[in-house]
Amino acid sequence: MAEAALAELQERVRAAAAARRPLRIRGGGTKDFYGRALAGDVLDTRALAGIVAYEPTELVVTARAGTPLAEIEDALAARGQMLAFEPPHHGIGTTLGGVVAAGFSGPRRASAGAARDFVLGVRIVDGSGEALAFGGRVIKNVAGFDVSRLMCGALGTLGVLTEVSLKCVPRPKVETTRVVECDAGEAIRRVNEWGAKPLPISATCHHAGRLWLRLSGAAAAVQSAAGTIGGSEVDGSAQWDGLRDQAHDFFAAACEGRATLWRLSVSSTAPWSDFGGDMLVEWGGALRWLVPRAPVDAEALRAWAQRHGGHATLFRGPDKSAGAFQPLSPAVLGLHQRLKAVFDPQGVLNRGRLYAEF
């Protein structure tokens, strides 16, 4: 059945390429808000579903791209394992392919690594309808160009993901959450200071005068870190899940289309800067969410992010005329266009979803 689904998908892509008719790749459709405007006929990946191989001794899981993320997480949890990058569910039905294509990682990102760090191999259908495999199921592989990582965050513009192999990790033995009252500047200072120490901090979040820290690991290490950090212990599971999935109150207005949400990815030590609105700081200071009170100057915001080693994404918002993603330099844009032409010569896959030029 999966073979038939794959053949059908290839046929759709071939036909689209022949007619130069754009396709809009879609799994659970929970990320329709993300990127530039959607265009093209929907290419649903959900028929490509199911876990292909999961060998707990290997700490590797391989699943078809249309598999619901929740199904994979349940299978891992049953064996005491998990996806270390804590992928977000931006709604019910989020698929594995969507998470990898968007390159999204959750609260554990700063300590565990990003989605791309756990992708060992992929199968794709390129823009000509060819089914290709890259990477594999082993942790180290230096055979040829690292195409599987190139797929992470490419938002489907280079190929339709059909299967992904991911490295998974054992669940931490102990997990606890502590809350420290402090302002944002103080929170950024403290998390950077703690980040340099061998403390088992697996997530941080500052919002509205409270700094939340999650500690994960062996009992002794967590206990001793709790002493170093201070504050008070709370039940944090709702907090971290809400943060991961943008179900936290902070995101409510933006998720309902009543506000704009900016995502500032910067050096963790970038100074605190108040852009006039509500802000939430994650990832040890490296990720700052902004819901501005009044429309912001996108160019100024992006210049600030760039000065601090990163970039700004217009993550959610009714008006994306400023472009969803930080503009690329002419040389880098040229490299993108050449890669796009290699993978998708007719420009049919998620055309314009990442940048207007390709």
Next chain:
Amino acid sequence: MTNPASDVRTRPAAGDVAALTARLRADYGERVVTSHAVREQHGHGEGLADAALPDVVVFPHGNEEVAAVVRLCGATRIPVIAFGVGTSLEGHVAALYGGVCLDLSQMNRVLEVNAEDLDCRVQAGVTREQLNAELKGTGLFFPIDPGANATLGGMASTRASGTNAVRYGTMRENVLGLTVVTADGRIVRTGSRARKSSAGYDLTRLYVGAEGTLGIITEVQLRLYGIPEAISAAVCQFPDLKSAVDTVIVATQLGIPVARVELLDDVQMDACIRYSKLEGFEARPTLFFEFHGTEAGVREQAGTIQSLAADHGGSAFQWATAPEDRSKLWKARHNAYYAVLALAPGRQAFATDACVPISRLTDCVLETQADVATTGLVAPIVGHVGDGNFHLVILFDPGSADERAKAEALARRVSLRAIAMGGTCTGEHGIGVHKLDALVAEHGDAVALMQAIKRALDPHDIMNPGKTVPMPGRG
């Protein structure tokens, strides 16, 4: 896919090389060298001694100079090969079609250390030992350790890893961004200091491991780590290989963050005992462990591993906690290659690099040992068991074409066996020139797409031609 005849790669015309050399001399004076001795030194790495000499060696001092040389080479389609300190193993730096070797060893400045951000930016010619020396006093270190004192540009280009990849990852996970000179001589910055992947495609990871075939890495932004509060090393010997591997598999599943775990088979252990004068060990399958963490954490990890090992028939741990004892132990591991050479003076050796799913590691190693036995060759095994990667160090008589052919056939069988078991022909050494056929066996149709990437980013095939991806039509 078109393959015009103009793609056929031969050595550049002598007149073009002479004109280019004259121009380079005018621009860079004594930093342009054409002596045979220097060209010979730049014509090979540390693998099989199949040297192919560049026509000229240039020692650039910065991004702009690298870009200028690449543009000059592009004008007459002369190959450009980046060179660090020549420690690659698969013929990566051999100038198969002559051309210009860009020796980046004088681009050796640590540009910035951002201690609070746990990162740094270095020029490509900085070696890993130099970086760690310059980090002294900051409380930070760069953990990737392939054994050789390679340059960080070279390590990024070959996606190097080494003995502590299980805990710290490989170059792939630890390079945050790059400065690259593209084939058309532009200077491009990829990635950023922000930990999140950069805007757009992840070009950083495309250049990491591309072996200089898509562009030349001139600067590297690297992730740094706090020096662990406590480090201790231990050695444990096992009755057989399977018990040793099973110990590691169980430890991995329990999530015990062992910093390094290395396997030596009985032949290799015997060689190391003799060469490094290790006392109190037998010639048996052996695991070398290193634990990093807090005092309490290291004690806890080591205690768990010790009881796991005992369950699998392992000997009592022999500990090395003092830095000098630890370094003696790891030196013995890193000198494994020389220890093998010492087994049979006059022979040469090269290493295979299979990596398989860890559940297949025992099978793969045992089948490989049986295979070695049928050849009559001496070929001990060292492995980074935690990640399924192992090396066979195959000894052969360089004077005997027959023996060399036998050695190469054995190596090829190891690659194919790994691929058949769901693994790869190369876990960390790379493709270079020696594994092009294995790449095709491993990747099949996907190779055509890699060729298309190469054509798109290096249309005139001037960047380290003949490596990483086999290009049809090359003469």
